[in-house]
Amino acid sequence: MPLVSIVDVRKSFGSNEVLKGVSLPVERGDVVAIVGRSGSGKSTLLRCINGLESHDSGTITVDGLEVGGAATDMRVLRRQVGMIFQQFNLFPHLTALGNVMLAPRIVLKMGEREARDIALDMLAKVGLADKRDNYPSQLSGGQQQRVAIARALAMRPMALLCDEITSALDPELINEVLRVVETLASEGMTLMLVTHEMRFARDVGTKLVFMHQGRVHEEGPPKALFAAPQTLELQQFIGASRA
Amino acid sequence: MADFSLWVIVSNLLLAARWTIALSLIAFVCGGVVGLLLLFARISGVRLLERFVFLYVEFFQGTPLLMQMFMLFFGVALFGVEISPWMAASLALTLWTSAFLTEIWRGCVKSVPLGQWDAADSLGFNFVDLMRYVILPQALRISVPPTVGFLVQVVKGTALASIIGFVELTRAGTMINNATFRPFLVYTIVGLIYFALCFPLSLLAKSLERRLNAAR
Numbered sequence: 118m119p120l121v122s123i124v125d126v127r128k129s130f131g132s133n134e135v136l137k138g139v140s141l142p143v144e145r146g147d148v149v150a151i152v153g154r155s156g157s158g159k160s161t162l163l164r165c166i167n168g169l170e171s172h173d174s175g176t177i178t179v180d181g182l183e184v185g186g187a188a189t190d191m192r193v194l195r196r197q198v199g200m201i202f203q204q205f206n207l208f209p210h211l212t213a214l215g216n217v218m219l220a221p222r223i224v225l226k227m228g229e230r231e232a233r234d235i236a237l238d239m240l241a242k243v244g245l246a247d248k249r250d251n252y253p254s255q256l257s258g259g260q261q262q263r264v265a266i267a268r269a270l271a272m273r274p275m276a277l278l279c280d281e282i283t284s285a286l287d288p289e290l291i292n293e294v295l296r297v298v299e300t301l302a303s304e305g306m307t308l309m310l311v312t313h314e315m316r317f318a319r320d321v322g323t324k325l326v327f328m329h330q331g332r333v334h335e336e337g338p339p340k341a342l343f344a345a346p347q348t349l350e351l352q353q354f355i356g357a358s359r360a
Numbered sequence: 361m362a363d364f365s366l367w368v369i370v371s372n373l374l375l376a377a378r379w380t381i382a383l384s385l386i387a388f389v390c391g392g393v394v395g396l397l398l399l400f401a402r403i404s405g406v407r408l409l410e411r412f413v414f415l416y417v418e419f420f421q422g423t424p425l426l427m428q429m430f431m432l433f434f435g436v437a438l439f440g441v442e443i444s445p446w447m448a449a450s451l452a453l454t455l456w457t458s459a460f461l462t463e464i465w466r467g468c469v470k471s472v473p474l475g476q477w478d479a480a481d482s483l484g485f486n487f488v489d490l491m492r493y494v495i496l497p498q499a500l501r502i503s504v505p506p507t508v509g510f511l512v513q514v515v516k517g518t519a520l521a522s523i524i525g526f527v528e529l530t531r532a533g534t535m536i537n538n539a540t541f542r543p544f545l546v547y548t549i550v551g552l553i554y555f556a557l558c559f560p561l562s563l564l565a566k567s568l569e570r571r572l573n574a575a576r
Binding site: 167169192193195196198199200202204205206207208209210219220223224265268269272278 | 473475476478479481482483484485486489493494497498501
């Protein structure tokens with residue numbers, strides 16, 4: 118059974134149907150790169166998986182729990198699925214360490230020491246052990262995003278949702294974040310990334326999903342799709358992003 | 361008729377000012393507690409609660425404080441319940457203050473970026489913890505200057521309690537004027553005492569605003 122299973126999901130904002138029946142299985146250890154033009158529904162799809170947006174019809178299950186299902190405690194589900202955002206969304210009133218520790222302390226009800234140990238481990242993992250006492254405003258964008266990754270990892274999630282996590286970064290800061298994601302991928306973390314980094318999608322992804330007008334227009338192994346896109350829309354998209 | 365020296369006038373007004381301060385403190389502390397509870401109701405996501413608080417706030421913001429005091433003082437008496445001017449004034453000021461603070465604080469909560477809610481939600485926080493650890497600490501910083509600024513309105517609002525017969529600074533001024541027939545002198549002193557109470561609060565609000573902005 119797939120870790121994340123998306124079946125015929127639809128979602129409208131008012132009269133604008135953003136997702137028009139999306140189906141997608143994600144296996145454990147998959148690195149799914151979701152690409153497409155803006156407005157194609159990529160981010161909305163990602164936000165439906167942990168219930169930040171509610172879908173209108175269809176089903177999404179994560180490790181057997183149905184998103185939005187009557188029997189599902191969404192807070193339990195969300196602990197298992199980490200999310201990283203374009204704008205980092207670090208808590209500005211807490212230090213890097215405080216950001217990473219908070220959810221283990223409060224949501225998982227860990228003791229201070231245990232939460233701190235885990236948080237320090239995670240900060241070390243993203244290469245920011247020495248920045249633990251810095252506030253987000255004292256960190257670069259790349260550093261903030263790495264703290265955000267550490268914050269998500271500290272919950273020991275089964276999967277990570279990455280919503281255009283390098284789009285707000287200066288070009289020279291993108292790689293430090295991508296390197297961290299690549300390490301996670303190599304360690305077997307299940308990842309779903311909405312991204313504009315085509316080279317990263319091709320080299321690190323195990324699956325490429327091209328979304329177009331609210332549907333999965335084409336999907337498959339990234340290298341094969343990049344080499345020989347089957348549909349005109351993907352050809353154009355790849356062509357445009359090379360230019 | 362006895363001759364009132366300036367010192368007698370000033371000292372009596374200062375004594376009465378204690379009640380202005382007491383009334384202000386009661387209004388602010390009780391209004392703050394009620395306002396915080398209303399704030400939670402206002403942003404709880406429960407439609408009925410939100411609607412109720414919306415109407416509550418609109419009522420107290422949309423009618424004069426004086427009328428609210430009259431309604432409490434005379435209205436409650438209609439039901440055969442004795443209510444002292446002291447009680448009526450405290451109650452009316454508390455309700456009035458809570459309505460304004462709820463609205464001020466709601467604005468502060470709303471000004472915390474949506475991404476903060478997303479981040480906390482995606483980490484599995486429940487509503488109370490999300491408010492307590494993520495949203496309120498940030499909203500609090502934003503709220504301090506306007507809250508302290510509003511305290512000035514509360515202090516001045518207590519003057520209306522004089523009309524339902526509560527002896528605070530303004531009422532004492534009226535009484536002393538009735539005995540001395542020196543309205544300009546008496547009310548100038550009354551005004552100066554109000555100013556002495558409010559001006560430091562305004563300064564505090566401004567300096568807090570500067571300090572909190574600098575910390576960002």
